[in-house]
Amino acid sequence: MDCHRFKVIIGEYYDQRLPEKQRLIFESHLLSCGECRKTLQDWAEISALAKSIPMTKAPEHFEAALQRRIMEARRKPVGWTALVQWLTVPQGRMAAWVVALMVLIGSLFFLQRDNKPEPRLAGQASHTIDNHAPEPVALEAPDYVNVLLKGNGNEQVIMRLPSTIRVYMPDNDDSYYRNVSH
Amino acid sequence: MESTALTLNWMVLTDDELIHSFVEGNQEAFRGLVSKYKDPITHYIHVMIRDYECAVDLAQETFLRVYKHADAYKTTYQFSTWIYRIATNLAIDEIRRRRRQMTQPLENRRHSSGTAFPTESYIIDTRGLRPDEALIQKEKLRYLSNAIESLPRKYRHVFVLKEIQDLPYEEIADVLSCSSGTVKSRLHRARGLLRKKLAHYLNRGKV
Ligand SMILES: [Zn+2]
Numbered sequence: 193m194d195c196h197r198f199k200v201i202i203g204e205y206y207d208q209r210l211p212e213k214q215r216l217i218f219e220s221h222l223l224s225c226g227e228c229r230k231t232l233q234d235w236a237e238i239s240a241l242a243k244s245i246p247m248t249k250a251p252e253h254f255e256a257a258l259q260r261r262i263m264e265a266r267r268k269p270v271g272w273t274a275l276v277q278w279l280t281v282p283q284g285r286m287a288a289w290v291v292a293l294m295v296l297i298g299s300l301f302f303l304q305r306d307n308k309p310e311p312r313l314a315g316q317a318s319h320t321i322d323n324h325a326p327e328p329v330a331l332e333a334p335d336y337v338n339v340l341l342k343g344n345g346n347e348q349v350i351m352r353l354p355s356t357i358r359v360y361m362p363d364n365d366d367s368y369y370r371n372v373s374h
Numbered sequence: 375m376e377s378t379a380l381t382l383n384w385m386v387l388t389d390d391e392l393i394h395s396f397v398e399g400n401q402e403a404f405r406g407l408v409s410k411y412k413d414p415i416t417h418y419i420h421v422m423i424r425d426y427e428c429a430v431d432l433a434q435e436t437f438l439r440v441y442k443h444a445d446a447y448k449t450t451y452q453f454s455t456w457i458y459r460i461a462t463n464l465a466i467d468e469i470r471r472r473r474r475q476m477t478q479p480l481e482n483r484r485h486s487s488g489t490a491f492p493t494e495s496y497i498i499d500t501r502g503l504r505p506d507e508a509l510i511q512k513e514k515l516r517y518l519s520n521a522i523e524s525l526p527r528k529y530r531h532v533f534v535l536k537e538i539q540d541l542p543y544e545e546i547a548d549v550l551s552c553s554s555g556t557v558k559s560r561l562h563r564a565r566g567l568l569r570k571k572l573a574h575y576l577n578r579g580k581v
Contacts, residue, residue, distance in 0.1 A: 203562040207536075209543070234569045234576050241518045242537040244511070248420040250412035251430055258408065258434045262441055 195225055202228060206235055389453035397444050404444075407453070408437055414539065415461050421534050422465040423472075424523060432468060436461045455548045458541070462531060462549055469527065514575050521571040529564035532557055 198221055204210045205218050222228055387395070387406065395403035415436055420429035439460050440447075447456055503511060522530060528550075535546045536557075543554045550557070569576070 203558055203565070207543070207561075231569070234572075235565050237576050238518070238565065238568050238572065239537050241514055242522075242533075245421065245515060245519070245538060247413065248417040248426065248429065250416040250433060254412050254416075254430065254434070255405070255408060258437055261434055261438050265438060265442065 195221075195227055198225070198228060202231060206232060390449065393444060393447055393453050397447075404441060407440065407457075411454075411457055412437070415457065418458070418534065418539055419461055419465050421519075421522065421538055422530065423468055424519065428468065432461070432464045435464055451548055452545065454541075455545050458535065458539070458545075458549045459551075462535075466527065466531075514572075517572055517575050518568075521568050524571065525564055525567055529560050529567060532560040533564040533568070536561055 198218060201210060201214060201218060205215060210218065222232075385406070387403070389407065389410070392403045392406050392410075396407070412433060416429055416433040419432045419436075420426055423429060423432075436457060440457060447453070451459075522533065525533065531550060532546060535541045535549060536543075541549070543557045546557045547554045
């Protein structure tokens, strides 16, 4: 018979996905085709064998080990990851804007006052921020900074910021730990 | 560890209800998902890479990712599709890593997690079989495992998801990000290849 044509649908027949009409046509072909019958028989044996592969079970300590891994992963990430994560919360974004503003104004202030920067050794950093240090990062700036709103020829002070802003990086999300451990 | 009441609680919930409950902060719902899927996921990865220690490790990684990215889970897929997709990607990475190692000189290979060359680690239930039947069954399973492992990756995944994990075509297509038609043709090819590889062992042990 025209066995070749049926090679395309034998898989769907095997997985019982053929529409009724095609199924009947194929079954009538099967009556006369030993090759297709043998194929189906072999596939059935392979399926049975595959299903008899013993089910692997997760070990006893699976949950405990997973919990440990979750805790580890949730521990405070350092460096850029922490910063990026922190910037996704509104307080973080707000504080970042304020810090950027302070740095900008601060640098303008110092540039104006001191045109001759002190000579520094090559490779010497002006300041170091240690990610691991628990101390808050503090920025020194003038006594206060006015934030002005300009428009229509006049300007108005809308905010007066203190000279020092302390930025606290979130250390641990304690609520989370309480949640997970019990 | 957990009380019976809580254990029963998650068992009546659907996967979708569990994952949503978890996203809302219910840790117990996450435990429910772990209890439900830890065995199938471990088994799936184990069949794919045939290294139990590593399979357990990757199964945990799978759940860790579910934990971390639960809020990104889209209900357009079933939860099972999503978790199998994560497990599949992890298994693929691991297979790639091992393949790279095998092409490296021996001294550069890592030996930390299990064996690079898979060994037979299945315990086969031979109760109710005559000793000679049990032997044949064991031998067949070993050949099937070897044959599955030797399949090109795209055929192997489809075969394991269909024949061992029992997923329908459509879900396999979602897991592997391909069409049902592709699943169909790959499955056909996988069966054809396995049949060829196992020709010598099929229809034996039956009188
Ligand atoms: Zn035929």
